[in-house]
Amino acid sequence: MNLNNIAPAPGANKSAKRVGRGIGSGSGKTSGRGHKGQKSRAGGLHKRGFEGGQMPLQRRLPKVGFVSRNSLCSTEVRLDVLVSINSTVIDLVTLKAAGIVSKNILKVKIINSGNLIVALTIRGLSVTDGAKKVIEAAGGMIKE
16 A cells, blocks of 8 residues: 555545535535525524523532732741751741742741741741640740
8 A cells, every 4th residue: 555545434524515606516505504684694503501691500610729928928938947047036037038928928827737946936926736736845846
């Protein structure tokens, strides 16, 4: 078999119906569209999702998804990240200076993840109960 011998199977390629070529062709005058109505007109297709005037499905279903505006200005910091800071007093300014949180962050919560060996003083930050136990067990303290 060669490339020049390849051909489609007989009857596989039908020629397109030529409409609007006179009454003797069998599809003249209305060109197979019938009489009157939206589908007989040029450009007579409704838009995608149109249900004949009934409220479409994409408008009946509720919107999905939500982004909290608080998440844009608050974040969480793990305990094992705090060890890498060269300061014993940790506050929002220290975290921003160390590059751990971005400049637009206003609230930080410290969560219990990892080990803490150094005694740290946490000032002005929220702390989870588990993280509070770990900080106090390491000899640190939390100041509100």
